[in-house]
Amino acid sequence: MRLQAGQRFAAGEKTAVIAKNLRVSVRSVERWRRAWREGGMEALRSAGPANNPTVTDEQFAVLEEELGKGPSAYGFDDDRWTLARVQTVTRRRLRMSRPVTTVWRLLEVPPVCGRC
Template sequence: MRYPEGGGLTAERPAFREGIRLQAGWRFAAGEKTAVIAKDLRVSVRSVERWRRAWREGGMEALRSAGPANSPVVTDAQFAVLEEELGKGPAAHGFEDERWTLARVQKVIRRRFRLSLSVATVWRLLKRHGWSWQAPARRALERDDHAVELRMPHRHRPAPHPTEPTLKTSVIKEHLGKDVIPGPIPPKRRPSR
């Protein structure tokens, strides 16, 4: 890698990389070989070949920086509007309960700004602006535990506590005549052939 000093996290780095490409462009015009340019500029031969193709098609202008590749899709002004929309609550946007999910924020962005963002991009956008995942501090007043149990009987089965005896540890205790600490059971060994 040509840029071990940081790889382009500051504003100066793209200008530095553009300078390297322009030096290569002048050397293309002088007729120098790809391998020599790569060695002198301390870049890969593949990069020099890619730059040479761009130079042939568009000249020195094709080697200039096109700007940051990951410029934010939602501007700061749009995000301020999005925060206002999120402040109104999910019910104001037609959702049944008062929970914001990434998919719901994605729908608000799609409706309001006509932008199609992935859920991961929505998360990065929110995180960049200081939003975080939060769990409710208390249970909802409207929660009906009985209805939840009826809807999902196969879920929410409490796991046995590790100190409570299970059938397996009880049988071992009877057989050995002493307490056994529950833990992983060693794998069965296959008989050798």
């Protein structure tokens, strides 16, 4: 979408028209236009999510080792790993805060439902 806006900037279109056509706020288009003026089309390319740094292979190995110790090593009452508990271990050991949905993807947990 930002690249489309960049093409329109180059064509001289007005900010309000671009915002309406792309169904975004005028403020967003103004921000994109500023980036475009300062860095061209390259400045409009996405660099990916800013708040979701990846877990390295080394960090994943540490997490595997920690999970191998079992939940009781972290003071949990029973021997069940839940996503919330894995999230806690990730925060404590790797010093990384991840939403439960990211923990789910990190562990590549298969669907519970046989039809899914």
